[in-house]
Amino acid sequence: MSKLIVRLGTLACLGIVTIAAAANDDAARRFHALSSQEWTWRQAQFAGADDEDTHAQPADHLPRVDAATQAARERYWTDVMKRLDAIPVDALHGDERVSYLVYRNQVETLLADQRFRTWQMPFNSDTSFWGNLGFTARRPLHDAADYRRYIGQLCDIPRYFDEQIANMRLGLARGFSVPRVTLAGRDQAIAEVAHARDRDSVFYTPFRQMPVNIPEDEQARLRAEGIAAIHDAVAPAHARLLGFMRNVYMKQSRNSLAAEAMPDGKAFYQSQIRKYTTLDMSPDAIHALGLREVARLRAEMGQTIRETGFNGSFAEFLHYLRTDPKFYPKSADELLKQAAWIANRVNGKIGEYVGRLPRQRFVIEPVPAELAPYYTGGRGGAGYYMVNTYDLRSRPLYALTALTLHESSPGHGLQMPLATEHEGLPPFRRATYLSAYGEGWALYSERLGVEMGLYDTPYDRFGYLGYQMWRACRLVVDTGIHHLGWIREQALVYMRENTALGEHEIETEVDRYIAWPGQALAYYLGEMAIVDARARAEKALGERFDLRAFHDTVLALGSVPLPVLQQQVDRFIASGGKSPYADEKPCDCKSP
Template identity: 35%
Template sequence: MIKKLASLIIIILLFIGCKDGVKTEDKAEANEKVSSNFNSLLENYYEDGLKLNPLSATAAGDNRYNDQFPNTLSEAYRDSLENYYTSYKDSLSNYKDGNLTETEQMSKAILKWETDINLETLKFRNSEFFPIDQMWSVNLSMGQLASGMSSQPFKTVEDYKNWEKRVDGYLIWMNSVEEKLREGMKEAYVLPKSLIVKVIPQLEAMTEKDLNKHLFYTPITNFPEGFSEEEKTNLKKSYTSMIEDRVIPAYQKLHDFVKNEYLPAGRTTSGIAAIPNGEDYYKHQIKLYTTTDMTAPEIHQLGLDEVARISSEMEKVKEQIGFKGDLKSFFNYVRENKELMPYSKPEDIIANFNAIHEKMKPQLDKLFDVTPKTQFEVRRTEAFRENSASAEYNQGSLDGTRPGIFYVPIPDAPTYNIYSDESLFLHEAIPGHHYQISLTQESTVLPNFRKTLWYSGYGEGWALYSESLGKELGLYTDPYQYFGMLGAEMHRAVRLVVDTGLHSKGWTREQAIQYSMENEAESEAGITSEIERYMANPGQALSYKIGQLKIIELRERAKKELGDKFDIRQYHNQVLETGCVPLELLENKIDSWIAESK
């Protein structure tokens, strides 16, 4: 009886186990189906986004939409954007975290953040009423594309024709710019006069009558091999007509309006609080660019604290060099030191950046065991925009065939000061933007929509953090270059003070310039350009320091918690493999990694 009972119990247990096994298999199969559907959602989000933003597709090396330029200022376009973000946000409620992998859960959190912040942006009318400025607007990007040296390809006859079609769409947008500027004038949305005067010569440069000097004619002067004479003749004819009959008149019309009507209406105030809903808009911009809930007063105080800390470090370098005088005098000394302006030709400055790269190469594998395959180049910024441009990085294509490009503005080579070039290279090139962006694009794990995302708090935070790695990479052996790194960090700390000063404390442009002059070694012309940059795009300048401090904080936390188990290369892998993410999500990831590593 006992044996029979035991056998019966075993049979029952086996039956239950089989049922559980079926349940487990069913659950796994269900989760796999959810996962497949979720990844299809992410891919559709990415593909629909490319259709709405064809310039982004071109930048990524996706050539399907190279002939398109939607009128982003139209009501129809704004409606389509709102529908796009709303529908995908609503779709997320169909997916429970428990049915998703860790990577998918991160993607879900990012997509939720992405849709929320963009829907919030659409509530404000700033992008509608400020379609152009001296630094950030799409007309400047189109100038880069027109040169034939950027992401718009000019390799085939079809490429040349695609650009003509894209320009037609762009000119419709150009016409809408004037309409929106006029509407903004009526509703008290106008740029400061100090910014408008910088836009006027940029527009005027595109009214050049000599075709061989016109930027939009550059692809005709640089035909690739293999074009027949008939093809060249036809393209020359059509591009001549495009520029003379459509491009120049459109730019001339907008130029005349901006100069004769918009400039006189420009405001004399500097901060965004002066426009309707300006205070709320600045709160939104802080959230957008820092990906945090920090307030303007908190950020202003953090900036003041950082300025004080970095000043004390600068004092040490001043003493090391043996300079007699206060720190402000030392700033002027560094700005005006002719020994730090050794080059007479732009190509020599470009060569110096390449030499910095060669110097640090042997040390890179001590900090990074994963490096990008995408190549990169250092180039001079195009002449039409370099007077208002900062050094910048343009990403390579997703497939790695187009290199990442570090652009350096060199408006006057003999006065170019090299004291901060090592930190600048670390930030814009390696291991800054080039590593972060290229590794994200080359990832085989991340969904496509995350490969092209940009969150300034993370992206610029990583680039500024990269500057602090100079000594570990064999740089900053020259005290001036180390001072240059401190100067670059001070520059970002000053930004916390002046950006919040301008947009939440009522500072004038001149007050912000004066504060910067007193606390950093940049030239007055450079500082003026920077302050006007912050005026054009409130909050963007906050992202660098906020992100850098978070990445440093997380590194120190991991080092303390893991002790001998801490590996700097693994920490960098953890930070970089996520792609661009809001800082809170990055912190959650690093905390989980620390716990698992223990």
């Protein structure tokens, strides 16, 4: 009898396991079907788009952005959320569960933006729909088909701009707009395209040197079509947009600064905090954290000032850094070459810190002239590291090491290609970007420069701490402006008193925070999450902790919400600190 009971118990357990496995398979199948269907739809919706948050298939047209399309998108993602809610997440395990959580965060964010109608404010002081098209014009085209698609996009600009203008009018009508104080000079890039001669237009860039695989007679036809598109479509559309910006938008946009001053402002600002940080922290909690971190970093900066031998106050040292010519490049070439030298030094050390490196490399080039006056000090991504050579008196060399680590390798120039090249991830994880993760990793990369020994002098170390302080100040300034009612001058003074940034960069940065609520919070909160996760792993694993395995674990995720990152570090600890690539067989290749 006892043997029978044991056997029945065993069969019962096997039955439970079988049922659980079947439930897992069913949940996984439903999730794969839903996410694949939506991702295909999403790519088609944004076909032809080009910005860091939207990855879509190439097309001979630009996305539709009219109000009817926006309403259809909201209905679609609402239905997707209902179907996601019906999938039992507890039935998913391992990477399946991670993918579900990442995907759910994406859809929640997309749907929230639709519900708050963020498409009625399609630009800010840093990023714009017309500026993104300028970047498209600089992308390499490889064959005649690429050129035909590009010409199709040029011909579609009038329709695209008209829809954006209609959306901005809707935003103005309900008080949902970019603050007026941040708009000065933002029309210049539009004016340059509107008034440029056809062959001088930025949109003619791909035609100046065409691939040799295109026959000369076809090159001539494509150039002629391109010139016609620029003359008949691109320039007139920019002229209409310029008139709207100067005569309507810049005169009717709101005088208030705070996101919370707009319709449903408190909920909107909280949604932007969640969008960019992936956390549900309140503005008050973030502000308080920022004040604590600013105080901590101020003490470290004071110690570094003493190491330089400077005798004077903190304010006097900042004045010294801002005014002594020895800290600034004498030419754009000097700045670019120094950035290249720093990047090369990283190349010699990176293998000691990261096990899996990307195949794609990056080029170092200046920020385009028409964008540079209002652009950040640098911008990096998959395949590029742009250095702003405008106003060299605001580009301190002592901060260039931190900037380069952030924007190139091991920052954006390493993390983004690794995600794209990770064939084990579903497309929606390989081709999307979460600011808290991506900017957090890039800021953490600046910290790695200390371990790499790249901050050679106390001034370089002060530059690193200054960049950390800059991002900590963002926690204070962003919440100060959008939640506590700070005025622009209050934010400028706070940045002047606590950071080593030049005056031009302080102004462009503060305007960026005013016009782009929540985005600036991602950096420091993301870095803190990675630093905390590493400290937790080091403590738990002791001598078994391997830094390269930890970094590979973080980077192998693609781009994930911070709570998911913490869960995956828990798995890393439970595995004994095992690298995600530990089970891969070494290459059995033989050199030819």
